[in-house]
Amino acid sequence: MTSAVATAFDYCLYLILVDRFFPPVTANIISFSSAVLLNFYLQKRFVFQLRRKQGAAFGLAILVSMGGLLLSTGIIAGLNTWDFFRDKQYLTKFVATGIVFFYNFYLKRFAFEKRFISNDQS
Numbered sequence: 001m002t003s004a005v006a007t008a009f010d011y012c013l014y015l016i017l018v019d020r021f022f023p024p025v026t027a028n029i030i031s032f033s034s035a036v037l038l039n040f041y042l043q044k045r046f047v048f049q050l051r052r053k054q055g056a057a058f059g060l061a062i063l064v065s066m067g068g069l070l071l072s073t074g075i076i077a078g079l080n081t082w083d084f085f086r087d088k089q090y091l092t093k094f095v096a097t098g099i100v101f102f103y104n105f106y107l108k109r110f111a112f113e114k115r116f117i118s119n120d121q122s
Contacts, residue, residue: 002042003105010035011093018089028076028096029069036065039104064107072100 010031017027040061044054075096079085085092 002046003039003101005042006035006039007097007101009038011097014093015090018093024076024080024086024089024092025073028073028093032065032069032072036062036069040065064104067107068100068104071103072096075099 013034014027014031017030018024021027022030040058043061044057076092079092079095085095
């Protein structure tokens with residue numbers, strides 16, 4: 001649920017920014033970065049059990065998010081080379097968000113809980 005809130009925030013902010021203020025890549029950098037901060041807070045509070053110091057978890061989460069930002073921005077930039085996607089920013093952001101979602105979840109799980117996929121506590 002927390003990821004849905006942060007994702008909806010990212011998606012809506014992106015659409016507003018790209019419609020009124022910025023080109024797609026700039027709008028994505030702003031919306032994605034803003035959603036990262038919201039998502040960290042929500043996940044720390046409601047999703048993951050913090051097994052690291054908060055500063056270390058935040059640093060790892062930001063590192064993971066930087067990768068997600070690069071991936072998302074690359075997808076946005078690439079899709080915007082096609083007229084079809086350039087004219088449908090709602091779809092462009094949807095595709096980028098769908099791909100980056102899985103990347104973010106599993107790597108942030110590692111950042112918070114020191115685990116990737118298994119329930120192993122080591």
